[in-house]
Amino acid sequence: MRITGAARLAGIMGWPVAHSRSPLLHGFWLDETGVDGAYVPLPVRPADIERALRALPVLGFRGCNLTIPHKQTALLVADHIDPLASRIGAVNTIVVAADGTLEASNTDVYGFRESLRGGAPEWSPAAGPAVVLGAGGSSRAVIAALGDAGVSEVHIVNRTPCRAEKVANDLATSAMRISVHSWNAASDLLDGAGLLVNTTSLGMTGEPPLDLDLVRLQRSAPVVDIVYVPLETGLLARARRRGHPVVDGLGMLLHQARPGFEAWFGAEVRVTPELRAAIVKTLAPAQ
């Protein structure tokens, strides 16, 4: 990659940030499009997030992505917040506007929707209630995407009930009911469900496994795991063996990056098998 003095700049702010695949994936697109630009890791401590975001226009950056632990705090700093990001309560993309103000949005919703569309094209929002495991930041993006897709009923299963209650209160609409359940109820909820999505960190490398018997889930129901390290989690392996359509977490990661790239670098890009292969090479194999 060669950059000139006029290169467009963007990056990812996180703490830590070294594990992020975003520089690699934006670097792939920069190479592919030949845009004169650079996308760099920006290790920013929690105490410095406001100064760091305010420095973006000063340093000539077009914007940045945000990852742990900055996704919520950036809401307090940005000048304009997309209504979807406010509803979810988290921001992952900042675009510096022409007047130097900071525009914040959340592209995880788009990323999940596109990944589900590509990975399970036969799925219909009318197929039955969606069961969502987890009530963290990513669960909020997933549930908002399911609402936008036309799902009318979501069951959240979470270890900490009050966290799930808050998600239900924030995201339920007149068109989408959300109920909250304990893990003991999870396998019963699969009876008649049209979709199962794991948004917990269970099953991720280094975390406890996700133990859930899928026997009650109809075989046409897609099983989605947004964990992408390993790429095929235990949940996905079991679902694949039972014949469910399965969707791994890498698609969401790749698709969520697109809107930011296009805004900062001014070129249209696609999520292709070549991009996927380049990132898969960097992921640890299943344990």
Ligand SMILES: NC(=O)c1ccc[n+]([C@@H]2O[C@H](COP(=O)([O-])OP(=O)(O)OC[C@H]3O[C@@H](n4cnc5c(N)ncnc54)[C@H](OP(=O)(O)O)[C@@H]3O)[C@@H](O)[C@H]2O)c1
């Ligand atoms: N594919 C993508 O693009 C993408 C995007 C974002 C996140 N992710 C992945 O999604 C996962 C969750 O991320 P997040 O940002 O939503 O995290 P988070 O806000 O910290 O939420 C973690 C969720 O996992 C649950 N959990 C954690 N340990 C558990 C345990 N031992 N037993 C039961 N439940 C447990 C938590 O339950 P409690 O509420 O009870 O603590 C909570 O629901 C991570 O693996 C992350 O890498 C993927």
